[in-house]
Amino acid sequence: MAKSNTYNIEYHAISEGLSTLEIPITDTLFELCSSPEIKQGQGLATFEIIKKGQNARVNVDIKATISTPCDRCLEDVEIKTQWTGETIFKATDIEGEYDGDIIFINTLTQQIELAQYIYESIILALPIERAHTNIDMCNQDMLKYITPEK
Numbered sequence: 421m422a423k424s425n426t427y428n429i430e431y432h433a434i435s436e437g438l439s440t441l442e443i444p445i446t447d448t449l450f451e452l453c454s455s456p457e458i459k460q461g462q463g464l465a466t467f468e469i470i471k472k473g474q475n476a477r478v479n480v481d482i483k484a485t486i487s488t489p490c491d492r493c494l495e496d497v498e499i500k501t502q503w504t505g506e507t508i509f510k511a512t513d514i515e516g517e518y519d520g521d522i523i524f525i526n527t528l529t530q531q532i533e534l535a536q537y538i539y540e541s542i543i544l545a546l547p548i549e550r551a552h553t554n555i556d557m558c559n560q561d562m563l564k565y566i567t568p569e570k
Contacts, residue, residue: 427452427535431509431525434471441467443534445484445542453539457546461486463501465538474511474527480504482541491551492566493558503545507537 427443434441445463463484470477482503490497508522509532525532552558 429532431530431532434469436471439469449535449539452535458486458488476509478507478509484542488550491549493562495559497552499550501542501545503541
């Protein structure tokens with residue numbers, strides 16, 4: 421995955437105690453993650469960080485509106501998503517990205533790469549059926565192929 425300063429933060433720059441980090445979600449996120457499903461999206465990822473020494477407990481709130489193909493007509497449909505969760509930032513000498521619950525931070529570089537974490541959280545927040553709320557909003561030419569003739 422390519423690097424981007426927007427989604428990379430310096431762990432040593434985060435103050436001890438409580439701090440909040442807001443990261444804007446833009447189309448760049450979906451380009452960085454080579455998303456096959458989402459090409460566009462806008463939103464905000466908010467990280468409430470409680471740092472204590474080399475580790476931190478983090479409450480995460482991600483709100484985004486993304487554009488993805490409709491399951492019925494394949495035209496783009498906008499879907500609002502929200503994901504809340506909790507993770508841990510853990511400083512270690514072992515190289516690693518994250519395991520779903522813990523984001524490991526290399527003690528030498530002190531870099532936290534959050535692009536993949538934010539992207540996967542948005543994917544998890546998507547509904548199973550991704551379609552226009554009203555079938556009349558779908559591409560009617562395409563619907564001819566999936567609805568029986570009367």
